[in-house]
Every structure is written in C-alpha cells, then in structure tokens.
Amino acid sequence: xxxxxxxxxxxxxxxxxxxxxxxxxxxxxxxxxxxxxxxxxxxxxxxxxxxxxxxxxxxxxxxxxxxxxxxxxxxxxxxxxxxxxxxxxxxxxxxxxxxxxxxxxxxxxxxxxxxxxxxxxxxxxxxxxxxxxxxxxxxxxxxxxxxxxxxxxxxxxxxxxxxxxxxxxxxxxxxxxxxxxxxxxxxxxxxxxxxxxxxxxxxxxxxxxxxxxxxxxxxxxxxxxxxxxxxxxxxxxxxxxxxxxxxxxxxxxxxxxxxxxxxxxxxxxxxxxxxxxxxxxxxxxxxxxxxxxxxxxxxxxxxxxxxxxxxxx
Amino acid sequence: xxxxxxxxxxxxxxxxxxxxxxxxxxxxxxxxxxxxxxxxxxxxxxxxxxxxxxxxxxxxxxxxxxxxxxxxxxxxxxxxxxxxxxxxxxxxxxxxxxxxxxxxxxxxxxxxxxxxxxxxxxxxxxxxxxxxxxxxxxxxxxxxxxxxxxxxxxxxxxxxxxxxxxxxxxxxxxxxxxxxxxxxxxxxxxxxxxxxxxxxxxxxxxxxxxxxxxxxxxxxxxxxxxxxxxxxxxxxxxxxxxxxxxxxxxxxxxxxxxxxxxxxxxxxxxxxxxxxxxxxxxxxxxxxxxxxxxxxxxxxxxxxxxxxxxxxxxxxxxxxxxxxxxx
Numbered sequence: 001x002x003x004x005x006x007x008x009x010x011x012x013x014x015x016x017x018x019x020x021x022x023x024x025x026x027x028x029x030x031x032x033x034x035x036x037x038x039x040x041x042x043x044x045x046x047x048x049x050x051x052x053x054x055x056x057x058x059x060x061x062x063x064x065x066x067x068x069x070x071x072x073x074x075x076x077x078x079x080x081x082x083x084x085x086x087x088x089x090x091x092x093x094x095x096x097x098x099x100x101x102x103x104x105x106x107x108x109x110x111x112x113x114x115x116x117x118x119x120x121x122x123x124x125x126x127x128x129x130x131x132x133x134x135x136x137x138x139x140x141x142x143x144x145x146x147x148x149x150x151x152x153x154x155x156x157x158x159x160x161x162x163x164x165x166x167x168x169x170x171x172x173x174x175x176x177x178x179x180x181x182x183x184x185x186x187x188x189x190x191x192x193x194x195x196x197x198x199x200x201x202x203x204x205x206x207x208x209x210x211x212x213x214x215x216x217x218x219x220x221x222x223x224x225x226x227x228x229x230x231x232x233x234x235x236x237x238x239x240x241x242x243x244x245x246x247x248x249x250x251x252x253x254x255x256x257x258x259x260x261x262x263x264x265x266x267x268x269x270x271x272x273x274x275x276x277x278x279x280x281x282x283x284x285x286x287x288x289x290x291x292x293x294x295x296x297x298x299x300x301x302x303x304x305x306x307x308x309x310x311x312x313x
Numbered sequence: 314x315x316x317x318x319x320x321x322x323x324x325x326x327x328x329x330x331x332x333x334x335x336x337x338x339x340x341x342x343x344x345x346x347x348x349x350x351x352x353x354x355x356x357x358x359x360x361x362x363x364x365x366x367x368x369x370x371x372x373x374x375x376x377x378x379x380x381x382x383x384x385x386x387x388x389x390x391x392x393x394x395x396x397x398x399x400x401x402x403x404x405x406x407x408x409x410x411x412x413x414x415x416x417x418x419x420x421x422x423x424x425x426x427x428x429x430x431x432x433x434x435x436x437x438x439x440x441x442x443x444x445x446x447x448x449x450x451x452x453x454x455x456x457x458x459x460x461x462x463x464x465x466x467x468x469x470x471x472x473x474x475x476x477x478x479x480x481x482x483x484x485x486x487x488x489x490x491x492x493x494x495x496x497x498x499x500x501x502x503x504x505x506x507x508x509x510x511x512x513x514x515x516x517x518x519x520x521x522x523x524x525x526x527x528x529x530x531x532x533x534x535x536x537x538x539x540x541x542x543x544x545x546x547x548x549x550x551x552x553x554x555x556x557x558x559x560x561x562x563x564x565x566x567x568x569x570x571x572x573x574x575x576x577x578x579x580x581x582x583x584x585x586x587x588x589x590x591x592x593x594x595x596x597x598x599x600x601x602x603x604x605x606x607x608x609x610x611x612x613x614x615x616x617x618x619x620x621x622x623x624x625x626x627x628x629x630x631x632x633x634x635x636x637x638x639x640x
Binding site: 015018019021022023024025026028029030032033035036037039040041043044047107108111112114115119122123125126127128129130131132133134135136137138140141142144145149150151152153155182185186214235239242243245246249250253265268269272273278281282285286288289292293296297 | 371388401453460475478490575590607
C-alpha cells in the first residue's frame with residue numbers, strides 16, 4: 001500500500017488521497033477536453049500530412065487511397081494566392097479594426113465612469129445589447145442596411161446626393177469591420193469598466209488634491225490601471241479576427257467582392273465542403289491555429305516586456 | 314507558461330488583491346445603481362461635482378454612441394412589422410401598414426413550424442450544453458483549487474492554453490474526427506464540444522480558491538463526509554455566483570456559435586436558429602417572402618438574448634475582476 005507511485009518523489013499518504021479525489025473531479029472534464037481540443041489538433045496535424053491518391057489507368061480508376069504527403073499540403077496552401085491574400089486581409093482588418101474598437105470601448109468606459117449616475121444604466125445596457133445579437137443575425141441585419149434598394153441608410157445618403165456603396169470592392173472589408181465593432185465594443189467596454197471599478201477610490205482623491213483635472217486623471221491613473229484589461233480584450237479580439245467567418249459568409253451573396261477565400265476560415269471551409277479537399281483544409285486550419293497562437297503569445301510577450309520596462313523606469 | 318499567467322492576471326485580479334480593493338472601496342452597492350440625485354448631492358458636498366459643461370459634453374457623446382448601437386435594433390423592430398414588398402418599397406426607419414402579429418404568426422407556421430423547431434434546438438443546445446459545461450467546469454476548477462497533487466499546474470496551464478486556441482480552427486478538424494467516429498450530423502456533434510469550457514474551469518478555479526475555505530473542508534472531512542458529498546453540498550453552494558456567470562457566458566457562447574453547427578449538421582431538423590435563418594436567407598432570391606420571414610425570425614431570435622443581456626451585465630463584474638472577492 002505504501003508504494004503508491006513510482007514517481008521520483010514518493011507521495012505522502014495525504015497527497016495520494018488528494019490525487020485520488022481530485023482525479024474523480026477532473027476526469028470528466030479532462031476526457032472531453034482531450035476529445036474536443038487535443039484530439040482534433042492531433043487529427044488535423046495527421047490529416048494535413050496525407051493526400052489522396054487515385055490508382056487505376058490514367059489515375060481515373062475508382063480506387064483511392066491516402067498516402068503520405070509530407071508538407072505538400074502546406075506548400076499548396078501557402079502557394080495559393082487566394083489563401084495568402086485572405087490571411088493578409090484579416091491581418092489588415094485586425095491592424096485597423098482592433099485599435100479602433102479598443103479605443104472606442106475605452107472612451108465609452110471612461111465617459112460612463114465620469115458620467116452622472118442617472119444615465120449610466122441606460123447607456124451601458126444600450127452599448128452592451130449588440131453583444132447579445134449572434135454574429136450571423138448581426139450580419140443579416142447589417143446586410144439589409146448595406147444593400148441598396150432596402151437600406152434606409154443608402155436611401156438617406158442618396159437623398160443628400162452621396163453615392164455610397166457599402167458592398168463595393170474597397171468598402172466591403174470595412175463594412176464587415178463595422179459589424180464586428182458594433183457587436184463587440186460594448187463587451188470590451190464592460191470588461192474595462194469592471195477593471196475601472198476595481199481601482200481604489202483613494203487614488204482619485206489623491207490626484208484631485210494634487211490638482212489633476214478629469215483628463216489628467218483618465219490619462220495618468222485610469223489608463224495605466226486598466227492596462228491588464230486592455231491587453232486581455234486585445235488578445236481576444238486578435239483571436240476573434242483571425243476566425244472571421246460568419247460575416248463574410250452571410251454577406252457573400254450580397255457582394256461580388258467577397259470570394260471563396262476571403263478569409264482563411266472561409267477558405268478552409270470551402271476547401272473541405274465545396275472542393276472536398278479535406279487534407280488541404282486540415283493544413284489550412286493548422287496554419288490558422290498556428291498564426292493565432294503566435295500572434296496572441298507574441299502580443300502578450302510584447303506588452304509583458306514593455307510593462308516590466310515601465311516598472312523599472 | 315508566463316504568458317498564460319499574464320492572461321490570468323488580466324482576467325481576474327489575484328484573490329488577495331481583489332479582497333484588498335474590495336475593502337478599500339467604501340460602497341458595497343455599485344454607485345451606478347444608486348439614485349442619481351443622491352450621488353450628485355454627495356459629490357456637490359465633496360466639491361467634486363463636474364462642471365455642467367462637462368456633463369453636457371459627456372451625455373451628448375454617450376447619446377451619439379447609443380444611436381449607433383440602437384439603430385439596427387430599431388430597424389429590426391420596424392421591419393418585422395412589414396411585408397416583403399414593403400421591406401423594399403418603404404422607408405426603412407419608419408412604420409408602414411404594420412401587421413406585427415400576422416407576420417410573426419407566418420414566421421412561426423411556415424414550413425410546418427420549422428422555425429419553432431430551430432428555436433427549440435437552440436434552447437436545447439445552449440441550455441443543456443451550458444448546464445453540463447458549468448457542472449464539469451465546477452468540478453474541475455474545484456479539484457484544481459482545493460487538492461494538491463502532482464501535475465496540477467501543468468494541467469491548469471494546458472487548459473488555459475485552450476482558451477487561446479481559436480474555436481473555428483478546431484471546428485473543422487473536430488468535424489473530420491466526428492465523421493470518422495460516426496457522430497457528425499447528430500445532436501451530440503454540437504452538444505459535446507459545447508460542454509467543454511476551458512474559460513469556465515479557469516474562472517471556477519480562481520473563485521473556488523478564494524471562496525471555499527480549506528478549514529471548512531477539513532471540518533467536513535473530520536465529520537466523516539465523503540469528497541463527493543462535500544463538493545455537492547459545500548463546494549457548489551459556495552461557488553454559486555461563479556457558476557451563474559459560467560452558465561450565462563457559456564449559454565451565450567453556444568447560442569451565438571455558428572461555425573460548429575454549420576460544419577457538423579446537414580439535416581435541417583437539427584439546425585439551431587442561426588443556421589436556419591441563413592438557409593432562409595439563401596433561398597430568399599427565389600422565394601421573396603423569405604426576406605420577410607428572415608427579418609421576423611431574426612427579431613424573434615434576438616428577444617431572449619436581449620433579456621439575458623440585461624441579467625448578464627449585472628454578473629459581469631462578479632465574473633471578470635471580482636470573481637474572487639464576494640462569496
């Protein structure tokens with residue numbers, strides 16, 4: 001009974017009992033985590049390294065089998081101009097939309113924090129409401145507001161002599177950016193407000209006694225203190241941006257400017273379900289996850305580093 | 314995994330810090346919920362009332378933002394009362410010959426009431442999925458917070474990394490895997506992945522660490538209670554605020570998820586609402602009345618989440634920065 005484990009350090013009896021009880025609580029989650037997170041990643045990696053080969057005369061026979069492909073699926077994906085263009089597009093999208101949205105959310109959070117109490121509840125709810133609208137519904141909704149003939153916005157612009165085309169080649173990416181901004185600004189704002197509320201009131205008191213005005217308090221006290229929440233919302237936005245799918249998919253029938261590889265996710269989806277090319281789709285999904293991880297970890301490291309420098313200085 | 318810990322720090326302040334700031338902050342009631350006049354009077358006494366000019370600018374800016382956020386919702390409400398031809402023929406921001414009940418009735422009965430079925434599917438996926446996710450997260454988070462065993466930090470860090478993996482990058486491989494084992498195009502295909510919430514485990518661990526005292530667990534053990542019983546009677550009860558948060562988040566997450574059901578399901582009887590509405594929208598070119606049904610269906614589908622949003626934002630502070638503070 002004593003030799004419970006062959007681990008280098010023998011477990012004490014309490015530790016062993018602890019481990020036994022803990023595993024009972026942990027196993028159900030871990031089993032499903034394995035099935036839904038670890039296994040798909042492994043399976044995608046495996047699939048991405050295979051390809052389908054047809055046998056028979058002239059390669060036209062009914063016989064197909066999976067053979068080792070090495071990295072050829074990755075090479076194929078990376079050589080596909082549409083796929084790489086899609087990646088470039090979401091990166092450009094993120095570089096513009098994320099800073100704008102976070103700045104917008106920060107401004108709203110600071111304004112709400114400074115506003116008189118009577119209005120705060122209404123505004124907070126109004127800003128947060130779009131988060132409750134699923135991406136697909138939001139895209140259907142805004143789609144109607146973009147399409148000429150049905151959109152009151154286009155009609156109003158027309159009557160003022162403006163010729164707007166929300167779904168044109170240059171504009172459609174930013175029309176999508178508007179949908180995403182509309183949906184998630186309120187969510188990010190609430191995260192920031194939550195962190196603002198955790199700032200001890202004495203800090204403001206001290207600043208006021210030192211003669212700081214509202215702007216200085218916001219700039220020099222509130223902003224630095226909500227930095228962790230800013231980092232968090234930025235990382236989540238980054239992950240979300242790379243996954244862009246519902247918006248372009250819903251707007252695609254309305255706009256000629258959205259092709260089947262408009263975003264990496266759309267490309268992988270079409271590769272798997274339209275072209276029946278699941279090995280290339282798997283490679284594209286792996287590339288997508290890889291880029292997402294590199295970018296979010298990279299960003300965390302970057303701001304982590306800068307934070308430490310700031311503390312030293 | 315320093316990065317993951319940074320993230321942890323960002324999501325919720327450490328229990329100790331949180332408790333400290335909770336003590337420093339004098340008001341137990343969020344200031345926002347207090348009557349405005351009282352708060353203003355207090356501010357005036359303290360001489361911190363912002364000048365009128367500032368307040369006017371603030372409220373004006375907030376109003377402009379509110380118009381931006383509410384306009385599409387307003388359009389949806391107006392448009393759900395219109396026929397397909399009026400949708401195209403009349404000004405979108407104003408009513409024209411409204412027949413709301415008539416049109417909503419048609420949405421609900423079209424194609425043998427398929428909309429109702431989609432609605433029920435969505436409720437089932439989100440309701441059952443979120444409930445199971447909450448229980449699994451609670452048990453796992455509790456175990457990670459309250460038991461010491463080898464590999465604990467390693468397991469926790471792997472779960473945290475799961476938060477950073479984009480869900481849609483997983484959905485496609487998951488589909489390939491599930492079709493291999495014969496689960497694709499079943500209710501399970503959407504339900505099973507929905508009940509795994511790494512973020513829920515993370516939140517439950519932080520919360521349990523702060524809200525479930527070790528001394529209480531020891532006392533219960535000395536009284537001879539088994540671990541399962543201690544968890545179900547003490548742990549779950551003390552963790553309730555965090556569990557409500559996890560449930561609501563996961564409910565919204567599953568309800569809004571589009572990519573997973575899209576890849577998993579081909580049988581329209583299994584569709585959740587979003588998938589059903591996009592299929593209507595796809596056919597609307599050939600069947601113009603589907604434009605009207607898409608709008609009406611979107612309107613109906615948004616209602617329950619709007620209500621839930623009202624509830625959810627109250628829990629937001631509890632969930633994100635102060636999850637660890639208030640028991």
